[in-house]
Amino acid sequence: MKYTKDHEWLRVDGDLVVVGITEHAATALGDVVFVELPEVETVVAEGDEVCVIESVKAASDILAPVDGEIVEVNEKLTENPGLVNEDPLGTAWFFKMKLDDLSVLDDLMDEDEYNELIG
Amino acid sequence: MAEDLLRLGLHDLHVAFGGKMVPFAGYEMPVQYPAGVMKEHLHTRAAAGLFDVSHMGQVILQPRGSYEAVALAFEALMPVDVLGVAQGRQRYGMFTNETGGILDDLMFANRGDHIFVVVNAACKAADIAHMTAHLSDVAEVVPVTDRGLLALQGPQAEAALARLVPGVTEMRFMDVAILPWGGVDLWISRSGYTGEDGFEISVPNAQAEGFARALLDQPEVMPIGLGARDSLRLEAGLCLYGHDIDTTTSPVEAGLVWAIQKARKAGGARAGGFPGAARILDELANGPERLRVGLRPEGRAPMREHTELFAADATPVGQVTSGGFGPSINAPIAMGYVAAGFAAIGTRLEGEVRGKRLPLAVAAMPFQPTTYKR
Numbered sequence: 405m406k407y408t409k410d411h412e413w414l415r416v417d418g419d420l421v422v423v424g425i426t427e428h429a430a431t432a433l434g435d436v437v438f439v440e441l442p443e444v445e446t447v448v449a450e451g452d453e454v455c456v457i458e459s460v461k462a463a464s465d466i467l468a469p470v471d472g473e474i475v476e477v478n479e480k481l482t483e484n485p486g487l488v489n490e491d492p493l494g495t496a497w498f499f500k501m502k503l504d505d506l507s508v509l510d511d512l513m514d515e516d517e518y519n520e521l522i523g
Numbered sequence: 524m525a526e527d528l529l530r531l532g533l534h535d536l537h538v539a540f541g542g543k544m545v546p547f548a549g550y551e552m553p554v555q556y557p558a559g560v561m562k563e564h565l566h567t568r569a570a571a572g573l574f575d576v577s578h579m580g581q582v583i584l585q586p587r588g589s590y591e592a593v594a595l596a597f598e599a600l601m602p603v604d605v606l607g608v609a610q611g612r613q614r615y616g617m618f619t620n621e622t623g624g625i626l627d628d629l630m631f632a633n634r635g636d637h638i639f640v641v642v643n644a645a646c647k648a649a650d651i652a653h654m655t656a657h658l659s660d661v662a663e664v665v666p667v668t669d670r671g672l673l674a675l676q677g678p679q680a681e682a683a684l685a686r687l688v689p690g691v692t693e694m695r696f697m698d699v700a701i702l703p704w705g706g707v708d709l710w711i712s713r714s715g716y717t718g719e720d721g722f723e724i725s726v727p728n729a730q731a732e733g734f735a736r737a738l739l740d741q742p743e744v745m746p747i748g749l750g751a752r753d754s755l756r757l758e759a760g761l762c763l764y765g766h767d768i769d770t771t772t773s774p775v776e777a778g779l780v781w782a783i784q785k786a787r788k789a790g791g792a793r794a795g796g797f798p799g800a801a802r803i804l805d806e807l808a809n810g811p812e813r814l815r816v817g818l819r820p821e822g823r824a825p826m827r828e829h830t831e832l833f834a835a836d837a838t839p840v841g842q843v844t845s846g847g848f849g850p851s852i853n854a855p856i857a858m859g860y861v862a863a864g865f866a867a868i869g870t871r872l873e874g875e876v877r878g879k880r881l882p883l884a885v886a887a888m889p890f891q892p893t894t895y896k897r
Contacts, residue, residue: 434560435561438823461750485823
C-alpha cells in the first residue's frame with residue numbers, strides 16, 4: 405500500500421491502481437453521508453478533484469493521486485456512504501485507475517512514512 | 524489553538540471524555556466526542572444527551588423598583604409580551620433593531636422578584652451593553668459569571684435528572700424552578716434547543732464538574748458536542764443566530780410570528796412600541812417579502828449554508844441559511860429564505876451545488892416532531 409499527503413491510499417491490483425482514503429482521513433471527516441463519484445473513462449491529472457465526500461460536518465474533495473484514467477468506480481459508496489467510516493481500507497475503495505507507468509507510485513509514501521506524517 | 528480563546532469551566536472534563544475542541548464564539552468548545560456526530564445525535568433522540576452551553580450569557584435583571592416596570596422596559600426592546608409571563612415561566616424572545624432586524628434571540632424567565640435572561644454567546648457583550656443602556660433606570664443588569672450552563676436533552680432526560688433532582692418531574696415545558704442539589708441551588712428550566720423534552724440547568728462553577736459527572740454517571744446520559752447540537756436544532760427547525768436570523772431578518776420573515784404575542788400586535792393591549800415596530804407590524808398585516816422555509820433536497824447531496832436557490836424558470840429566489848444531513852431523518856435537510864411567492868410547502872426549487880442545479884422542495888418544519896412535555 406502507498407499513501408499520499410492528502411490521506412489517500414493506493415493499492416496495485418493487476419495492472420490497475422485502487423484508490424481510497426485512510427482510516428485517519430475517515431475519522432477526521434466524521435460520519436460520511438454522501439459520496440459523488442467520477443465518470444468512468446475520465447482522464448485525470450494529479451491533483452484534479454475527482455470525488456466529493458460529504459460528512460455530517462462538511463464537504464471535502466478527493467483528488468486524483470496520480471495522472472491516469474478512471475476505469476471503475478465503487479457504486480456501493482453512493483448507496484451506502486457510511487461504508488467509508490466502517491471499512492475505509494477495504495470495501496470502501498473509491499475508484500480504480502489505469503496508469504501509463506506504475507513506477508510513479510515509487511515516489512509516494514510507504515506505511516511507515518505515512519504514519520510518521522499523521523504522527 | 525489560539526491563545527485568546529476562552530476556556531469553559533468544564534474544559535478538562537470535555538478533554539477527559541475525548542472531546543475534540545474547536546473555536547466557537549470565542550471559546551474552545553467540544554465539537555464532538557469519540558462516538559461522533561451521528562451517534563451523539565441519535566443517542567439524544569433515543570435517550571439523553573448532555574451539552575455544555577456555559578458559553579451562553581446568563582443575565583439577571585434585578586428591579587430597582589417594581590418588577591412590572593422592568594417587564595415593561597424589557598418589552599420596549601422586543602415584540603414580545605413580557606408582562607404576561609407568569610411567575611415560574613419562561614418565554615422565547617428577540618431583541619430587534621430600528622429597522623426590524625434581529626439583534627439576538629434569547630430566553631427569559633419570570634423568577635418572581637427578577638427576570639433571568641439567557642442570550643447567545645457571540646452576542647452576549649452587545650446584549651449586556653444593550654440592556655444596560657435601556658434598562659438601567661429601572662433595573663440593575665447583572666451578568667452571571669459564576670455559573671455554568673448545562674443542557675440535558677432527550678426522552679430519558681427527565682428520568683436521569685430526577686434521580687439527582689426529584690423535583691424536576693413536576694415541571695412542564697418552559698417552567699423554571701430553583702431546586703437544590705448537593706447543597707447548592709440549581710436554576711432549572713424545562714426547555715432546550717433540540718426539539719426534545721429536556722432541561723437547561725445553571726449550576727455554580729465550583730459544583731459544575733461534579734454535577735456534570737453525576738449526570739454522565741446515569742446510564743441514559745452521553746456527552747454531546749456542538750456538531751450534534753447543530754443537526755438536532757436543524758431537524759427541530761430552530762434558528763441559529765448569525766445564520767438563520769441576523770440584523771437584516773425580521774421576526775416575521777424568520778417565521779417567528781408565534782413568538783409575537785397578541786398584546787404586542789396591532790389592536791393589542793400594548794401594540795408596537797418596540798424597535799422596528801413599523802416594519803414588523805406592516806409585515807404582520809401585509810406579509811413579508813421573503814420567508815424562512817424548510818427545504819428538502821430530493822437527492823442525497825446536502826445543501827449547505829449559502830447554497831443559491833432558483834425557481835424552475837431559473838429566477839434566483841433565495842439562499843440556504845443552514846443545511847446539512849439530518850441523522851434522524853436520514854436525509855439532507857436545510858432551511859433558508861425564499862421570496863414570498865415561493866414559500867408554499869411543496870414548491871419545487873433548485874439549489875446550486877458545485878455548479879449543478881439540483882432539485883429540492885419547500886417542506887414543513889420541524890422536520891422531526893418535537894416531544895416537549897406540555
